[in-house]
Amino acid sequence: MSNNTKELEEIIEKLGTQLANNVYDTIKTLQFSLDLTERYYENSHSRYVGDLSAKMAKLLSLDEEDIFVIKTAGLLHDIGKIGFRDTALFKSPSEMTTREFKQYKLHVDIGREMLYNHRALQAVADVIYQHHENFDGTGFPEKLHKNQILLGARIINIVDFFHNAMHKSMNVSSIADISQKTNATDYLQETQRKFDNVIEYIEDQKNIRFDPELVHLFIKLVESERKKIEGYLVKRIHITNIKPGMIFADSYYSSSGLLIANKGEVVVNETLRALYRCVESNQIPQKLLMLADNSY
Ligand SMILES: [Fe+2]
Ligand SMILES: [Fe+2]
Incomplete structure (x- = not known):
């Protein structure tokens, strides 16, 4: 290899690292802004959805790049809610008026627009745009169904629902709080009924809201996560x-x-x-x- 080629390769590698760091810093900055919308959760919704979606992607043996896209999309999926009023943040879609729901649905368009400004985040933006599409075609914004929906968006749809159902509340003190316990077994027992109900709903929504194969994988994953902390x-x-x-x-x-x-x-x-x-x-x-x- 000539000296020139070696130098060029070193420059490209350095630029690649700089770009990766730059993307990473951008994601961190966005994530901090997103925390502002999360006061109705007992822990960080976006970090949970990012982490668990990445675990799902790994279980599916996806490549590193896809895992990165899915994790980042999970982390930033609700970025389009920045600036929403409190009422739009704590209400669930079923409690919203027609007007509020119309406004709420825009968060996927806003999220996509925001991230499209960063060329390295366009694949992430596409996943975010689809995270409310349902498997049977009843979701929004495009009413896509089955494999028309990006895999990352199908994963995030389940994880997002699960975390909302388990950890979102207007009255945070009513949620069984792990930091108030002396052991994890008490926490697991107190949350077991809620967990079972949420899992039952997710099962029922196979082929309706959620991808049936992903439901199966997801349930195995969250059950093993709970088992891990037993004792x-x-x-x-x-x-x-x-x-x-x-x-x-x-x-x-x-x-x-x-x-x-x-x-x-x-x-x-x-x-x-x-x-x-x-x-x-x-x-x-x-x-x-x-x-x-x-x-x-
Ligand atoms: Fe959302
Ligand atoms: Fe969400």
């Missing part, structure tokens, strides 16, 4: 002892109100780095409420 204890653990794989039993915010760690989310290195920065500047306590097994 876990809620503990206050010092930041230096928090390890990837543990689960946050509470949400943690920076002093300016940005969500750093999400209740129910598994610890990853990136979150840990952000937490360290906040602990060093005294924005959050050194000991955090975590779900962990007895070895900690």
Whole structure:
């Protein structure tokens, strides 16, 4: 390989990394703005939908690029709701007036328009545009059905419904709160009936609202997620002892109100780095409420 070719390859690689970082920074910035619309949830709706949709995509053995698109679309699926009035944020579509529902439906158009401005996010924008399409063609905005709907949008449709049904409330204190418990078993028991009802509804909506094959996979996934925390204890653990794989039993915010760690989310290195920065500047306590097994 000539020196010139090698240099050129190095430049391309550097530009590729810069572009990837740039896209990543854009997504983070958008995600923080989205948090503003999430005060009616007991934890971050968008982060949950992003994480669980990515898990579904991995179970389907999709390639890295598709997983990235689906995760990002999950994370930003409701970005078009920024600026919506409170009434449009807390009501479910069935409670809305015809006028409110018409307005609400626009969030998929707005979301697509916003992200189309960033060339690297156009595939994400397409998935977001379709996340309210139903398998039987009764959704919006295009009334697409079955495989006309992008796989990512079919996944997000289920995850979005599940998280809304389990964790959205006008009265957050009425929701069984994992951070108030001393062990995860109590939390699981208290939420079991609700969980069973939500799963039963999702099952019933196979071929109607949801893709039947994805329903099957999704139920297996959320059941195994719940099993994972059985027997876990809620503990206050010092930041230096928090390890990837543990689960946050509470949400943690920076002093300016940005969500750093999400209740129910598994610890990853990136979150840990952000937490360290906040602990060093005294924005959050050194000991955090975590779900962990007895070895900690
Ligand atoms: Fe939506
Ligand atoms: Fe949503």
